[in-house]
Amino acid sequence: MSYTTPAGMATAFGAKELAEICDRDHAPFLVSADVFALAATGGDLSGEPAEVQAAAAAALVRCQGAIDRAGAEIDSRLACATALPLTADAVQANGLAGRCADIARYLLHDDAKPEHVEAGYKDALAWLRDIAAGRACLLADAVHTPPQRVRTGQARSGFDWGRY
Secondary structure (H helix, E strand, O other): OOOOOOHHHHHHHOOOHHHHHHHHOOOOOOOOOHHHHHHHOOOOOOOOOHHHHHHHHHHHHHHHHHHHHHHHHHHHHOOOOOOOOOOOHHHHHOOHHHHHHHHHHHHHHOOOOOOHHHHHHHHHHHHHHHHOOOOOHHHHHHHOOOOOOOOOOOOOOOOOOHOO
């Protein structure tokens, strides 16, 4: 399942960063932040040279590939805890778009990964491990599943305990 889009990632992390990590085939980069943002939202690139259009298309393919791999990672962890695919409400309630974006961003950084990128990746994986192990639950599951009522203390009975 695809939990985010290239446009969502550009909004979350900035089109400049996404353009730089997705346009690995060119030095200097052919895909600017503006071109990446326009391409990610399905905008018209007809005013750009053919080489830039091709580079933008390749950058989007690279970004979508990372999103797909991140989605597969999320699905493999969540399948241990719940039925898939999740509803749109469950995806939104649990912030899965952001977690998918963190994993995809990590995958796009081929070489040295900045600390904040690695921290986001590790946080997302730790949360997924907790879901799979039952230490955490998906919010939509918690909303739809009423908690079990636990009774404690002395039960009511017809016996007069005061006379005992």
